[in-house]
Amino acid sequence: MAASVRDVAVAAAVSVGTVSNVLNRPEKVAPATVERVMAAINELGFVRNDAARQLRAGRSRSIGMIVLDAGNPFFAAVARGAEERADEDHLSVLLGNSDEDVDRESAYLDLFREQRVNGVLITPASSATANLERLRTAGIPVVLVDHEIADTSFCSVSVDDVEGGHLAAAHLLQQGRRRLMFVGGPSSIAQVTNRLEGARRAVSEVSGATLEVIEMPALTVLNGRAAGEAIVAREASLRPDAVFAANDLLAVGLVQGLRIFGGLRVPEDIALIGYDDIDFASAAVVPLSSVRQPAEEIGHTAVELLLKTIADPEGDYERRVRFRPELVVRESSSV
Amino acid sequence: MAASVRDVAVAAAVSVGTVSNVLNRPEKVAPATVERVMAAINELGFVRNDAARQLRAGRSRSIGMIVLDAGNPFFAAVARGAEERADEDHLSVLLGNSDEDVDRESAYLDLFREQRVNGVLITPASSATANLERLRTAGIPVVLVDHEIADTSFCSVSVDDVEGGHLAAAHLLQQGRRRLMFVGGPSSIAQVTNRLEGARRAVSEVSGATLEVIEMPALTVLNGRAAGEAIVAREASLRPDAVFAANDLLAVGLVQGLRIFGGLRVPEDIALIGYDDIDFASAAVVPLSSVRQPAEEIGHTAVELLLKTIADPEGDYERRVRFRPELVVRESSSV
């Protein structure tokens, strides 16, 4: 069907080797020949077959990336940062969505291995390291994104979630709130448990302060709304006076849920703070306080680190890049 | 480096053909042999080389998709719908971001051709059909997404943007507003011009109503904010009393921009309506009126149509699926 180098070679009356040279090292070919070959290429509408090229090369020109939720603007931004950096090295990024599910994660990793990707960027869906170990034994370079594990041999680019959680909770406490609630996601996700740990620490530093924890099945707007409605449905005395949501999606949903049926006011009745500082946070019904993470820079740095690891697995460079979270105060948490 | 079928064959003491059969038609192989081969596969950590498989097969197991902005929740939802449907047929979706730029679009299309994708879903960045014609001559099946062109031989899945624009503007007029403004994006984008055309039509039906048009370089939150600030900066008599934004991202930004420095109130001073009804619309500072499009269903249907086209290019089925937009009224447009 489609034209091959052989067809081009015949049309231009040269050998296949020369066609390949025109494609890959035109400076090694006589100008007149280049022109003739290019003419044949255009005439036949020849397009390189990447599968054959990869087969010969033994590896692909792509890296795999798995995020928890591509619909979350935070991860969308991280992915964009990664793509931009990868593009500089003429690599493309295969993006997969685990939806916080380990099996989907495994499925994508299998796909990536079949594709012979150069490396993998991953925000693991679970603290179980089985999938990571498998990558390691397969000899595939890995960089953990927005996640860090005890095993220091794994490269990672992360933000200190414990500190971020502390920042958020301490801020609520400083506003005079004492009955805090943490609305999180599955405790299998490290970000969630770390942010919670930071919050716990902050609460323990203030006498009389309490922290209730509610676990939702996923970090989505819908779950946030459900949590909000559940709070509204409670007796007034059982309601928290401040809520720390594990991410902005939950927080946005919470605002909706809390206000439903003319329920509770934010921040008067309940102060609220989210996490990630996505674009929409500042545009929410009540502009949302949040904890900012440098999303694009994380993606950028992750690819950078991956490339280093590929080039020199044993090299002398920092294997764990850590950014610091930043508190962003808006109306949702301050009267 | 990595194990190949040949290595597996040696380890299991069978021929390479048998290994391939175990992989692809295990029912044709004696159970005992299957077991032996599987053991060898696990032992060696063998993973199929997809490049070799594709080379032999002559085509890939993927389809290409190009959207205007993957960070826009509307397109994220369309892409998700497409992926879900593709997954049912064991196809993966290569997602590319044109950022409304024709050159980036071309670059992705080249990449897709090298990958020998089975077909392409595309929301064109321009009304110029050069890229589409190139796909056609290359014999690559195409389905236009959220976009329709005069040439009826191209398949498309779209929503009637003229009707949507009419719905939005008519609604604003019905609220008693007369000095309308349309905040759009580059006029090269068909959605923008169609929505504007619908709005123009609605305005022409009401005597005394006017429509001012402002063109922003892209349909983003940031541009919306800029437009909002520009409106605030005007003399009061020159301000519109209602704004129709070409999408929700612009609208969200407009809310921010209009309210900046305690500027204008929405909807009292200026009524506002967006387009797409993304999740965040209902959670905006002022819950946003919008025009809803069935995003996931669009993605789903687009893949469905693409598969039909691939299976039978000449078949007897509807080549242009058209959904109808739906007005969603919230606080931003009604007092």
Place this chain on the structure above:
DNA sequence: AGTTAGTTATGAATCGTTTCAAGCTTAAGT
């Protein structure tokens, strides 16, 4: 014993690109 049908396994050929040692041509130098 001989034929047939059925089941299972084989291995060479193939896909399209890249690589690289070897060959050819021309120009320059002695």
Place this chain on the structure above:
DNA sequence: ACTTAAGCTTGAAACGATTCATAACTAACT
């Protein structure tokens, strides 16, 4: 005229999975 070098081009080999015609073997018949 002869050598050397430099510049271009060649074509076979290789990458790894799949296919398919063919072979080998069994079992079940006459």
